[in-house]
Amino acid sequence: MRAAISLTICALSALLAAARGSEKPATAAVAAVGVAAAGDLLRSGGHRYLDVRTAEEFRNGHVKDSLNVPYVFFTSQGREKNPQFIEQVVAHFDKQDNIVVGCKSGVRSELACFDLMAAGFENVNNMEGGYDAWVENDLAVKKPKAQDEL
Secondary structure: OHHHHHHHHHHHHHHHHHHHHOOOOOOOOOEEEOHHHHHHHHHOOOOEEEEOOOHHHHHOOEEOOOEEOOOEEEEOOEEEEOOOHHHHHHOOOOOOOEEEEEOOOOHHHHHHHHHHHHOOOOEEEEEOOHHHHHHHOOOOEEOOOOOOOO
């Protein structure tokens, strides 16, 4: 009798393990693109650039024709996630749009991509290396005009 119970438990455990293995992961991997590939995607006209850096970082220079929606704010208490991030992105992008997401180095943008995918955005790509890598590769940027010296 004990052997039959043990055998039944083993069989059920194996079935549960097999069923779990067939489940889709809760979070899919974020597609990453290098800056050269991101530049090609943006020039093709089929993708738009979402800059998730702070407004101040954006004002100091950004990828040409990009839209800025900060993912985090830097406060006196440290980093604070933008509570309206998804709503602000939805105001400018459709969930089927092809979006290249970038920040300073690629970390905030990867987190933003996870949130966008969880919200139903289907075609988001994290730009590896972020704006720093974009500038290092001499790709087109828009910088503020220098003010006249006094």
